[in-house]
Amino acid sequence: MAAAALEGKDGSNVVILHQLKRGKLTPCISPFALKLETYLRIAGIAYQNDFDEPMGPKGKTPWITLNGKKVGDSQLCLELLSETFHKDLSHHLSIEEKAVARAFQIMAEDHLYWVMLVWRWIYNGGSSLPLIQTDLHFAVRYLRPIVVSRVKSQVSAQGMGRHSQSEVMEMGLKDLRAISNFLGTKSFLMGDQPIEVDCAMFGMLAQILWNSPGCPYEPLFTAGELINLKGYCERMKRTFWPDWNQCLIPSLVR
Ligand SMILES: N[C@@H](CCC(=O)N[C@@H](CS)C(=O)NCC(=O)O)C(=O)O
Incomplete structure (x- = not known):
């Protein structure tokens, strides 16, 4: 529209x-x-x-x-x-807490994001596309090579694409461990209330947990050292996306 x-x-x-x-x-x-x-x-x-x-x-x-x-x-x-x-969700935080929240957000969006971009489109070759969005044969066939070639030049320019696969995956794991350790047993990243950084963090972690079939980090969320991140994603989803399932498009391929 x-x-x-x-x-x-x-x-x-x-x-x-x-x-x-x-x-x-x-x-x-x-x-x-x-x-x-x-x-x-x-x-x-x-x-x-x-x-x-x-x-x-x-x-x-x-x-x-x-x-x-x-x-x-x-x-x-x-x-x-x-x-x-007038919706500042962080108004109750100290300036030090705001600085920490910003640092975590940048780590998720400007570092971990690139790890996941390389994983999804280069290592995995965009092969999860029919699972995550489209069943349309022509889209999978024609869109995928276009996106893969675009992502290749982006990740090379940004730098993440120049590392070896094991280096990249290790960098992502270190980010995830840091987020998991900082979250600990808290409900949200900066305490009892969700703030802006939780939106960014949920946006990124939900992609890894639910939208990256075959991603090597996913088992660490479901039964491994990152299990508190799964609880966190589920809490965000349950609280703010009660209509999550209704929003999904039906799939012919699962
Ligand atoms: N900093 C931007 C990043 C947005 C972004 O990178 N979006 C990706 C999709 S996840 C995109 O549009 N990529 C298309 C392209 O780079 O050509 C934001 O926060 O909105």
Whole structure:
């Protein structure tokens, strides 16, 4: 649906979240979209999804339209929403706690993300695509090589793609161990209440736990040293996504 058609009559404070179409295993197949949609839910901000125009003004997904303004980047969107709707979930934190939360967020989104990108599209060759989003033969056949070649150049430019597979997987494991150790027995990353970093962390960890069939980290979540991260993902899902299963697209291939 075109963004303009989704806006309220007066165009005021209607949030349109543009993202890739729903997945089979997680509602959002992008960690950044899952982060933003989870934030909107935690903050109680009304929004509408648009799955027809997923790529935004910066050529990435997700993005939002707010009061006619197109805003790209999940974090910039979140900060604009927080300011516009007065929904600062971290207002109770000290500046030291905010600094820690930011460091964990950057680790998840700007380091662990690249590990998972390399794993999904290079080591796994995008072969999970029919399992996570599309059964369409032509999409799997034609889309996959396009994405694989694009990801190859991205991960090489970023640097993660230049390491050996064992080095990359070890780096990801160290990130996950750090997150797991810091979370410990807490309900959410910074305590009893979910804040912005939980949206980003859930966005990323849910992709590993539920949306990366065959990923070597997944067994560590379900029965290994990262089991508290599984409990964390389930808590986030249960609390903020009671409609999770209804959001999934039905699958012909499982
Ligand atoms: N920093 C951005 C990252 C967004 C991002 O990298 N999205 C990926 C999908 S997970 C994308 O659009 N990739 C397409 C591309 O890079 O061409 C954010 O937080 O929104």
